[in-house]
Amino acid sequence: MTRGVSSTAQFNFDRRLWRRFIKIAQPYFYPQEHRLNFWGFAALILVLLIAVVCIAFFVAVGGTLLGESLAPVFVNKYAGGLVKQVKGLVASPAIFWAGGGLIFSALAFGLMRRAVLPRWKQWSLLGLLLFLSFAVNGANVSLSYIFRFIDTALGEKNQSTFWLNLTLYGGLIITAIPILVGYRFTRLKLGLYWREWLTQSFLSDYFNDRSYYELDSNSSHTEIDNPDQRIAEDIRSFTSVTLSFLLDVLDTVLTLISFTAILYTISKPLTYGLLLYATVGTLIAVLAGRRLIKINYDQLRLEADFRYGMVHVRDNAESIAFYRGETQELRQVSRRFGLVIGNFNLLIIWQALIDLFQYGYNYFTRVVPYVIVAPLYFSGQTDLGTITQAYIAFSQVLGALSLVTNQIQQISSFAAGVNRLGAFEEVLSRPDGLEPPVDSHIQTQTAQQLSIQRMTLLTPNSEQELVRDLTVNLAPDERLLIVGASGAGKSSILRAVAGLWTNGSGIVVRPEISEMLFLPQRPYMLLGTLREQLLYPRNEETITNEQLQQVLQRVNLPYLMDRFNWDEILDWSTVLSLGEQQRLAFARVFLYQPHYAILDEATSALDVTNERHLYHQLQSTAVVYLSVGHRPTLVDYHQKVLELTGGGAWQVLTIEEYRLKLAQMVG
C-alpha cells in the first residue's frame, strides 16, 4: 500500500478550513453543544482580553504608586515623569473605565459560568498567558527607551544619565527575566494540557465503536490514512501553533494600534498606500499558500507512510528474514521514501517561489516611506526626524500587516494539519459510525443462547455473498463446529457474530459481547508484561500470580514462569512459538470464564495431544464454545457441524451425519 498524492480533499483557505479549525480548537475552552456556540466562545475570548488589559492597567498603576510610597525619593528622582503620568491617570476617567471593564468581565464570565467553570484551568492559563504577553511587550518597549537614553547620554557625554540608565537596565532585566521565563513556561504548559486533552478526546473516539477497526487505514482507498500520525503529531503541532498564532495576532493588533496612529499623523497617503499594499500582498500570499496546503498535506501523509513502512518491517522482521525478503522490503521502503523526497522537492520549489515574492515584498517597501516623505522634507514642510519616525512606524505597521504574507509557509502547513485532523474528527463523529450506508444490516439481539436466524452475509465491500439465509439453532449444551473450504467464509461468520461485520441481513442472537471471548486465528499478543498478556482483554488486579500459575499449568505452559518474569515486557509474538501463543490464548479463556468462547482455528498450530488436552480442559468448565477448523480431530469435541459448501450455500449436520460423510469421503 502506497498512496499517491491525494486528489479528493479540497485545499483552500475557506469556510470549511475555518469550521474544522474551530471544531478542533473550541471544545477544550468552550463546549460545542452550548447554545451560543462559536459566538459565545469568541465573545468570551474578547472579554478575557478586556479583563487582562484592565488588570494590566491596575498592575502598572499600582506598581508605580507602590514604588513611590516605598521609595519616594528614588522613584521621583529617576521616574518622576512616569509617576506624574500615572497620577494623572488615577485622576482621569480611565480608572473608572478600567474598573468598569473588570466588573463587566466578571459579570460576563459569571453569566457563562456553566460553560467556563469546568474549564477554569485553561481559561486561567490563557488569561495569565495574555497578561504575561502584555508584560513582555511592556518590558520590550521600556528596554527600547532605556537604550535610546543610553545612546543619547553617550552622545552627549552625560555620565550620570548614562549610569542611571544602565542601573535601570539592570533593574528591568531582573524583573523581566522571570516574566519572560514565566511567559514561555505558561505557553508550553497550556499547550501541553491542551494536547493532553485533545489527544485523549481523539483516542477515546478512535477506540469508540471500534473506529480503529472500521477505518481500514492501511488500504489504498482509505479516507483516513495514518491515524497514528494524526493523533501523535498533528495534534501536538496544532496546539502549539494555534497558541503561537494567537499571541502573534495579539502582538500584531497591539503594534497596529500604536503605530498606525503615528504613521497617520505623518502622512495619510503613506498609511492608505501601505494598507493597500499589504492587502494585495496578503492576497497573493494566500493564493500561493493554497498550493502549499496540498503539498504540505501530502508531505505529512507521505512521511507517515514511510515511517509505517519501516515499522512494518520491524514488526515482521522474522518472516522477512526467513523469506530473505530484504530486496523487496528495501524496494518498498525506498519507494515510500522516494515519494517523500519527490514531494519535498516540490515543496522547496514552491517555497523558493514564495521566497522570491516575500523578499521582493519586504525589500521594495523599504524605500517607500523615503519616496513619500522625502519630497515633504526637501520642500521644508517637515524635519529630518520625521523621516526616521515615519520609517520606523512604517516598518512596524508593515510588519504587523504582513503577518500572513511572511508566515504563509507555516500557515499553509498548519492548514494542512487542520485538514487532516478535521477530516479525521468528522469521520470519527459521524452519527452512523463508520458503517457504509447500506439499506439493511445484520441485526443483533441479546439472549443467553446463541443462534443465527436467516442471515445473509456479504463482505464489507459487498463483493462476495458468503452465506445466504443461514439459520442455526443450538441447544444450551451444544457445541458447534464450522467447517468449509478455505475462503468459504467461516471466520466471517464469527465476525458477524461479534458484530464486526454487519453487511447483509438477518439476525444474530447472542449473549452480551462481554460474556463472549473470541480467539482469532492469529493469537493477539499485546505489548505488555506476561501478567497483562494472560489477563487480556481485562486487567484484574484481584487475580493473584498463584492463580495465573495454575492456569499456565492447565494449558501446559508451566515452564514460562521459569523463563520469564511476571513483569517483564517483551515482544511476545516473537518470543513465544505460535503453539505457545495459542495455549496462552486458551489460558485467557480459563481466566475470563466467558459464557461463550469462540475459537477460530485456535489450535491449528498445536499437536493433537495438546489440542485434546485443551478441549478436555474446556469441557470441564461451564464455558460453551464454538469452533472453526479444518482438522478432523476437532469433530470429537462438538455436537453439531455447520458446513459451508461454497457460493453462499450451507448445511447443518449432526456430528454422526458429519462423521459418516467424512468416512464416505475417505472410502
Ligand SMILES: Nc1ncnc2c1ncn2[C@@H]1O[C@H](COP(=O)(O)OP(=O)(O)OP(=O)(O)O)[C@@H](O)[C@H]1O
Ligand atoms: N476485509 C475484507 N474485505 C473484503 N473481503 C474480505 C475481507 N476479509 C476477508 N475477505 C474475503 O472473504 C472471504 C471469506 O474470508 P474468511 O476469512 O471468512 O474465510 P475462511 O473460511 O475463514 O478462510 P480460512 O479457512 O482460509 O481461514 C475470503 O474470500 C476473503 O478473501
